[in-house]
Amino acid sequence: MANGFMYADPTQQGWLSDQRPWLRLIDGNNGWRVDSSNATSRLYRVHDTGSVDDKTIWELAVPNGDYRLQATWMHNVTQRLRNPLDSLNPAQDAKYKVYDGVPLPGDVNLLGEFVEDQGQFNSCFVDKDFVTFDPLGGACDEEHPELSGQTFSIASGLLWVELSADAHDPVDERARGTGFFNMPFERTADVVAGPLRVVPVAGGPATRIQYEVDASLNNPAFADPTVQVGVVGQKEKDPAWLPLVYGTGSGNFTMWESAKLRPVWQAYFHDWQDFAGNFPAFGDDPSPDPNDDPTIVPEFTHGSYATPFDELDVEPLPAGQTLTVSGGGTFSFGGTVVLASVTGTGDVSITAGEVGTGETPSIFVETRRKFVRADSGSFVADGFLPSRLPRRPQPRAPRCT
Numbered sequence: 058m059a060n061g062f063m064y065a066d067p068t069q070q071g072w073l074s075d076q077r078p079w080l081r082l083i084d085g086n087n088g089w090r091v092d093s094s095n096a097t098s099r100l101y102r103v104h105d106t107g108s109v110d111d112k113t114i115w116e117l118a119v120p121n122g123d124y125r126l127q128a129t130w131m132h133n134v135t136q137r138l139r140n141p142l143d144s145l146n147p148a149q150d151a152k153y154k155v156y157d158g159v160p161l162p163g164d165v166n167l168l169g170e171f172v173e174d175q176g177q178f179n180s181c182f183v184d185k186d187f188v189t190f191d192p193l194g195g196a197c198d199e200e201h202p203e204l205s206g207q208t209f210s211i212a213s214g215l216l217w218v219e220l221s222a223d224a225h226d227p228v229d230e231r232a233r234g235t236g237f238f239n240m241p242f243e244r245t246a247d248v249v250a251g252p253l254r255v256v257p258v259a260g261g262p263a264t265r266i267q268y269e270v271d272a273s274l275n276n277p278a279f280a281d282p283t284v285q286v287g288v289v290g291q292k293e294k295d296p297a298w299l300p301l302v303y304g305t306g307s308g309n310f311t312m313w314e315s316a317k318l319r320p321v322w323q324a325y326f327h328d329w330q331d332f333a334g335n336f337p338a339f340g341d342d343p344s345p346d347p348n349d350d351p352t353i354v355p356e357f358t359h360g361s362y363a364t365p366f367d368e369l370d371v372e373p374l375p376a377g378q379t380l381t382v383s384g385g386g387t388f389s390f391g392g393t394v395v396l397a398s399v400t401g402t403g404d405v406s407i408t409a410g411e412v413g414t415g416e417t418p419s420i421f422v423e424t425r426r427k428f429v430r431a432d433s434g435s436f437v438a439d440g441f442l443p444s445r446l447p448r449r450p451q452p453r454a455p456r457c458t
Contacts, residue, residue: 076357079310089322091308093135094300094339096276096331097188100252100267101131101301102293103145105138106245107222111295113250115218115266117288119257124216125206126155127182127190127254130175136303138247147176148224148246153193158213168209169194175249176228181205182254184265184285185277186332190254193218208258216255222248222295249301250291266290275333308341317346 080088087093104111132145154160155168171193179189181197182205191197194207209216227246252267262283268291270276279287308314312322328336347353382401 077307077309078359079307085305087305089310089313090306091304091341092302092339093133093305094302094341096334096337097186098131098133098301099269099339100188102250102268102291102298103132103136103138103301104222104248104250104295104298106148106224106247107295107297109221109223111222111297112293113220113298114292114294115216115253116290116292117216117255117264117266118214119211119216119255119264121212121214123208123210123258125195125204125208125256125258126193126218127206127256128153128173128193128220129179129188129190129251129254130173130249131179131251131301132175132247132249133301133303136301138299139245143244145247146227146229146244147174148226148248149174149176149228150224150226150246151175151248152221152223154219154221155193155209156217156219157209157211158215159217160219166213169207184254185280188252188278190252203263204256206256218253220248220250222297224248250293250298253291262286264288277332313341314344315346316343317349319343 087095102113104113130147130151132147134144136145137143138145151173153171153173154164155170156164157166157168160166173191173193179191181192182190182202184190192206194209195205198205224246227244229244250268252265255264255266257263263285265278265285265287267287267289270279270287270289276287278285306313312318323335326336328334331337345353377395377397379397380399380401382399
């Protein structure tokens with residue numbers, strides 16, 4: 058557990074912020090931030106299997122009349138709740154109750170109870186911010202999905218909807234010692250609460266009841282108040298309801314973390330996931346920049362992460378032969394030629410050429426195109442003129458004259 062979120066890394070530990078490189082994973086989202094928060098994920102809350110009293114409640118004062126209700130949920134594959142191996146496991150039996158007013162003893166004002174499979178993606182109505190809803194009761198109206206759902210009559214002036222964490226049918230039923238992963242614990246069902254959409258049958262704007270509404274984001278779902286408005290009315294009766302968010306970066310990516318440089322980040326990059334919010338902090342506030350406060354020093358200094366190249370295997374050269382030149386002459390060789398020494402009278406010229414077609418290349422690839430001295434000596438030091446040093450190969454078989 059770090060920064061309030063359980064990471065996917067089963068070896069997660071309390072790293073110093075400067076000790077871990079800012080990029081934890083290249084195949085991940087929001088790596089520049091400390092967590093995955095965005096304008097959409099912050100609308101959802103998650104709870105592990107709980108009791109009937111561990112509820113999320115949507116409450117809205119409405120004129121008496123008929124209404125349709127639409128719910129949404131969402132999960133991710135990264136967040137952990139109980140331990141580093143226990144990924145979210147959507148409940149197939151998430152229980153919603155709809156009341157006309159505050160619930161009364163014996164549920165005498167209960168209008169309906171619905172069991173939803175949160176392992177299925179919502180698909181009926183896609184709102185302008187891409188939050189997708191399914192009706193509570195009734196079928197999806199394919200022609201007018203925004204109007205889908207069963208009709209509920211409200212006579213008390215108050216709509217009350219509950220979602221219980223009392224769920225026991227997870228999508229993944231693999232338990233201790235069973236299943237492909239052989240998990241050493243029992244998988245439990247996780248329930249997610251998202252916005253609730255209230256649609257008046259008589260017409261008029263719909264209302265989205267949400268956990269929070271940040272007007273600064275200019276959410277396109279609320280761009281036209283004659284069509285839909287957003288209100289904060291999603292409450293929780295248990296503190297174990299948590300944000301649908303998980304750790305991403307280490308929280309020390311310079312351009313994001315620095316109070317001096319975050320405006321540069323916001324000017325340089327386009328925020329594609331928070332509408333007009335332009336990368337809101339969502340709790341990940343910047344830190345003072347060391348350029349403004351020289352007393353800020355690293356908690357950990359990184360050394361070089363460069364690693365040396367492996368040394369190449371060097372094939373030993375065969376024993377060289379001695380070339381004796383007397384009064385000049387032409388000497389032809391095929392394949393690789395290794396000379397231990399050249400002796401004789403008069404000027405000696407050595408040229409090297411490519412191995413001809415049909416020749417079997419030598420294993421000494423690095424010496425195929427040149428004469429090599431077995432003693433690693435210098436031709437120049439031994440009296441050869443530069444023009445007579447081994448030359449660039451010519452398109453003919455090697456020869457020595």
